[in-house]
């Protein structure tokens with residue numbers, strides 16, 4: 001089961017924007033993060049949820065999409081995420097957040113996949129612009145944004161070839177290909 005879920009849990013960047021995601025669904029996903037591991041059990045992560053077009057439109061301009069796909073600056077209107085979960089680090093709880101946000105992000109993305117949704121973890125964020133747009137207090141460090149929606153693209157896994165090129169690409173049919181290194185190439189001892 002977990003292998004199947006992980007295989008399905010690809011990064012998707014185009015969505016059926018008109019299909020809403022309910023606030024309760026986002027709360028259920030954050031609850032999975034809440035129950036996940038945290039270094040020193042400090043639990044310093046906080047979240048901002050967005051599933052309304054007006055708020056979503058304040059978030060989208062501050063995100064960078066698929067750097068390897070040249071000439072594509074991200075999903076067009078109509079194919080944008082229906083919801084976002086912003087992961088913040090509360091500096092009044094901890095001054096560093098280690099891997100906590102990675103663990104939380106994966107829990108949320110797997111939960112979203114199980115619910116028939118998909119999305120993309122985004123670290124490339126124009127943070128000060130986003131902070132201003134959403135009036136996020138400086139107490140909170142902006143760590144990651146999870147873009148979510150009903151996915152509208154096909155993503156397939158490939159094997160990294162002898163050239164070692166790990167760049168993902170999109171073919172003429174719009175299918176997104178993601179090269180993964182071989183198991184024997186990553187287990188070194």
Ligand SMILES: Cc1cc2nc3c(=O)[nH]c(=O)nc-3n(C[C@H](O)[C@H](O)[C@H](O)COP(=O)(O)O)c2cc1C
Nearest residue numbers: 009010011064065066067120121122123124168178
């Ligand atoms: C920590 C992290 C940050 C990422 N940041 C971005 C990002 O800023 N923009 C983006 O389009 N994709 C981002 N991605 C998605 C990666 O590009 C994606 O995971 C990678 O291409 C492999 O594809 P896969 O998720 O389908 O396995 C990020 C993924 C992770 C785990």
